[in-house]
Amino acid sequence: MTTLLLVRHGLTAMTGPVLAGWTPDLHLDERGRGQAGRLAARIAGLPLAAVVSSPLDRCLETAEAIAAGHAEPIEKIETDDRFGEVRYGDWTGRPLKELAEEPLWRVVQAHPSAARFPGEDGESLAEAQFRAVAAVRDWNERIEAEHGKDALYAVCSHGDIIKAIVADALGLHLDQFQRIQADPASLTVIRYTELRPFVVRTNDTGGDVEALVPKRDEDAGGDSDAAVGGGA
Template identity: 50%
Template sequence: MTTVIFLRHGLTESTGRLLTGRMPGVHLDSRGLAQAADLAKRLAGIRLSAIVSSPLERCRETVQPIADQTGLPIEIEPGVIECGYGDWTGRDLRHLTKDPLWRILQTHPSSVVFPGAEGESLRAVQYRAVDAVRAWNARLGAKAAWLCCTHADVIRLVLADALGMHLDEFQRLIIDPCSVSIVRYTTTRPFVLRVNDTGGDLASLIEPAARRRSRGSTRPRATP
């Protein structure tokens, strides 16, 4: 079983105001930096196999305290980059809600392709993100627990796949800044352990020693 901890990046000055998409130079603000520091403390009890991040600055900055804490490098994965919003990139969300495409995005997102040469379909985003996650699962192995820092829509689309949920229902999932969602992938199907978690203990979700002993294992835990 491979356990993936999906993390949305922390707050930026434009969060909830602009659709920044893949715009360069979007950094965590003071709130986001504080969120990232707090998250590193929450993850301190988990032995991570890898830290994987979207290429965008706000994701890399979110996992930097965790990389500093663990000594692991930040692995950049283009497959979990933000959706290509095309001509919508950088626009004010208040104005976008008046665009006819916005209503379709909320009710029938599987049909949406964002406008412009750089516009991507949500079907394509889900396919590339799920494919990237499963490739990392295969690379790291069945006993790994690894962190994937990415974006709200990407996480919602991956969770929809894990839940067996049609893409048209993915808008029902809420993913807050610096929230954690956890999926355990087995040989038969994924199991969603946590969605949009913003507080509390996480170490208990990653195969604790007590649970292994309760299943009859007497093998001592390896020393780090």
């Protein structure tokens, strides 16, 4: 039962008013560094088998805070382009207020599975979801093979990518992914079993994380998959 901790990067100067996308050299601002530090302290005691990150600076800096603040410091951060932000093409770097006037904006909000961003390097949201979910499945297999079936690992990524992964785990059509929220420096937790994924937490920005440590079957009273309706 591999457990995935999805972390959205902390705040940057562009987070919120501008569609940052793959903007280079975009770093955490003072607020974002504080968020990353607090998140790192909160999950420092969790037995992370690995920390994986989008290659973009704002994610790498958040992942570095997590790795450095861990109870057993993690020396290497793995990067995977498939966890990188959606490639927004010509929309990259434009203010959201301006983009909201574009005809495509309504498609992105109401029917995202049909949305493809303009420009040579623009991709569709469906393509972004496909690559991100494929990355999760590959990392689940790798983590389980190297660390056992009860291992936890963290992935630092971006809002739309996290929402797309959660939608897949919930069995939701991509057109529903805008109903999911992933705030800066939030924690989203998914446990993957042979039967189905379990979305344990979404958009968690505070609170105790001790319950995220996997329990052995004898401690938990058996396989949770076996409980009809998830138990009492």
